[in-house]
């Protein structure tokens with residue numbers, strides 16, 4: 739995904755662990771009008787669940803998280819191509835790709851981009867008028 743400096747749209751990464759995908763899909767549904775004015779990028783399975791519940795013009799998908807998708811999004815953050823990370827993590831379930839999850843959230847902090855790991859924080863970012 740290219741990042742055109744003259745394009746006023748932001749790029750938002752949307753990711754959720756399996757037990758949080760429904761929550762993310764309903765959050766996206768609630769904010770679809772605003773979100774779809776921007777570029778959206780999602781890991782494969784998350785993007786599928788979102789697309790099944792809400793139709794979005796601007797959603798592209800990278801690989802599934804455990805197959806490298808989290809690292810793809812992390813690389814985009816390192817290239818300054820992501821403005822907001824909405825990543826609903828599941829703190830109750832172990833994940834085989836936990837190191838990738840940690841690397842992704844770490845890079846969001848390193849590059850100081852807003853990151854929401856829960857509905858409450860994601861709602862606050864929307865209420866702040868960030869998008």
Ligand SMILES: O=C(CO)COP(=O)(O)O
Pocket residue numbers: 753754755756780781782783784785801802803804807808839
């Ligand atoms: O595993 C993920 C985040 O760590 C998300 O990947 P999927 O959207 O493919 O399930």
